[in-house]
Amino acid sequence: MGEETITRTPVCDPGELRTLFLFEHLTDEQLNWLCADGRIEYLEPGLVCREGDPATCFYVLLDGELRLTKLSGGVEIELNRTDYRGVYAGAWTAYLGDKVDQTYSGSVYATRRSRFFVLDASTFSLMMHSWFPMAVHLLEGAFNGNRASNQRLAERERLLALGSLSAGLTHELNNPAAAAVRATSGLRERIAGMRHKLAMMADGKFQPEVLVTLVRLQEEAAAQVAKAPELTPMEAADREDLLGEWLQDHDIIDGWNLAPNFVQAGFDVDWLERVRGTLEACPNKVFEGAIRWLNYTIETELLMNEIGDSTARISTLVNAAKQYSQMDRAPFQVVDLHELLDSTLVMMSRKLGDGIRVVKEYDRTLPPIPCYAAELNQVWTNLIDNACYAMEGRGTLTVRTYRETECAVIEIGDTGPGIPEDIRRRVFEPFFTTKPVGDGTGLGLDISFRIVVNKHDGDIRVESEPGNTRFIVRLPLHRTTPADDEPVEPQP
Template identity: 65%
Template sequence: MTQTLPCDAAELRTLFLFEKLADDQLDWLCNRGRIELYEPGTLIAEGDPATCFYVLIDGEITMSRRVGSDDVEINRTDQRGVYVGAWGSYLGDRASQQYKASVRVLRAARFYVLSAEDFATAMHEWFPMAVHLLEGLFLGNQQRQATIGQRERLLALGSLSAGLTHELNNPAAAAVRATSTLRDRVMHMRQKLKAIAGGAWDRAQLETLMDLQQRAAEQVGKAPDLSPLEASDREDVLSDWFEEHGIRDGFQLAPTFVQAGLDVDWLERVASTVGDGMLEGAVRWLNYTLETELLMNEIEDSATRISSLVSAAKQYSQMDRAPNQVLDIHELLDSTLVMLSRKIGSDVRVVKEYDPTLPNIPVYGAELNQVWTNLIDNAVQAMDGHGTLTLHTEHDDDCIDVTIGDTGPGIAEDVVGRIFEPFFTTKPVGEGTGLGLDISWRIVVDKHHGDIAVTSAPGDTRFRVRLPIRAPERVAEPA
């Protein structure tokens, strides 16, 4: 409930905001604006169009920001002259013209109220030099943040691309090597088949050999995983068996049979099936078969690894998806881990404590992955490449929590309160822009209406990101 009251220019002059104005300017304010009395309740709502500029004359108000599904109080005051609302209207369409916070009246309050259009007019007409200075400060800082933020994203992308290239190169090179070797083995198989066909083998024996070949190929898929010591012991046993049965260079054949999962019992069945006269030819024919199957498996594994890396890169960048989608947070975390695997290295133990009951939530996937990248990269750097990286997720009321922890030395008490400030960094000159955590904060808080916080002690630093399960009714783009 509101009540409009008469405007007194003399009373306006008692407010610090207006005390230096001329009489005609105060008269203009009274003619264009109004005094309104508000009972306790909502004055303005975060995200609504910023239509008015309010100056408190008396009473008490509280200001809050939306975090997930909660309104978090950020200020409470009864100081005369404090102002809220459309104070940025003088910037026009170059800045977001929405209320940046919600304001509630706690105790009946009187306000001087001026429309956003009139406030902008007064600023431009009365303080043109100040407006130019403020515009330059605001827009210049905005452009500077955008430029440096883009540079940081490009540096991160370059680093991730180098890591991805390295990761892709290994399976690609393995596939090329395996393909070359496979071509050689297939050529030898054709030659061996020609020799067998031109030899003394009858139709029944050839059918037996083909049956053994099929069973040997099937056995490859059932081969057990062996330790190097177990594999060496089995190779010695098979080498002795080949020597006992008069098969030349059996030590060269043994590793292939062991890798394919064939043991002495299996070879005994081969010997009993083909007889001594055909045994060596059959064994060598089977050796080519096994090598071919193993090489094809290697090519398949390499291609699968490449496909997985490309899939992770697509998931990370979200390049084939709309900016805002309902996504699985765990998939985003995993794709980021894949992209950062080279940076993380083998000396960092990654522990995933994922809550399997988490629902998919509406997020900006590519930008949220930038948050995970910043937090994980900082954690690895803090641990100097040695320690434990923990990713923990859980369901908490109307939000989900993602906690990224490290076992590094921790963040100093005099620093922890400033880490989300733009351009603040503890890294040496040239190694950090100081925007990584600022960008993360803006993505989580402004873009997703969530929250990001940190707790730190030596050996236990945790960044907690809190994201709402449901999209807010109003999503205001950060200015």
């Protein structure tokens, strides 16, 4: 109850209770029972009951004024202030017993000296079950039915998102996998060609000192591929022309087809001149064979690089999927928010496509935070998916993080047309959606709200104008204990 001064009096007038809308239809016997089991309390200005504490009392305002608040992002937000006689607060869900968490869902303050009729939670529960058994059964049935159906709908929403992401991941994995298969096949052909040229060399057509020089050039070629410079298309085309002409002038058949490989590896005419000088005393066919052997070396290195890049891409995608799903990890853990955001962006890369530019503005000084990582990834998915839909595949997606007092702030912004004010007020309502039938369930933002607010004691809101819509999520940097592990459900 807090440390406020409480004055108790045994005086409880059944006639006064009858003037309240809650009790106006009760019998004299029931009103007398209430007065016998309840009590009148005078409370000085201050705390009446605190959010999160065990819900032990049901309060009905007789005189005075009270203020109702709710924690959001570690800050108390005032929900209502009223002096209306008969307004109630506290343990009003006591009749549901252990079916719900029996703690105060918000805080109540008296703003001036106020008088309350107070029932213990157990007495209120007994009253409900004794006087309104049919109503209690109906309420319990509606509560359980809504919870079950909402849970199924929430699971369907998650499965729909997971199905979409899985399809995108499959597509993203297929590209590097196919590239690795193609490169492996090409590598096999080039190695076969190198074996053929090596047999020709072993046939005695090369002097030992020339062969030693060729092996050195081969090693130089392999090392050069790893440090080849990045060229613009114009620069690469100019170099290919020069090398192609040089090869043609030195009677290398199909020299134009060899030139791109040498250019990609970073070689120029001067390097080919060195090779030519090394083999100057050899027949021209030997020179051509040496050029092709070096070309096989270059192609082999390029193909191995392609296989390495492809397999690294596959590994990155698999690691992102593991980070996104939090596979084999505890539900509640301390994580780097940026790793979660990056894994979600990787998983959604196909949906982002080529038309949406992603800008990351990360505050790397943010410490790791305690959270339900997999569920936060679902929040990022919902927000990014909505941004992509708003921009219709073209625009800029901005993902920004920064610190604000004791909260980490994550902004997901888009350059879409904006959200009108009348819609903005409803975006977090369950089942509300502006998408066509079949394109959305209207649960994505509702689920996101409950994950952020209910499970993380955070806050989520939207600010929007044409060309600049931002969903702003605030999460506390420090939490002593995790919330319950029940699935997040949309509001009934």
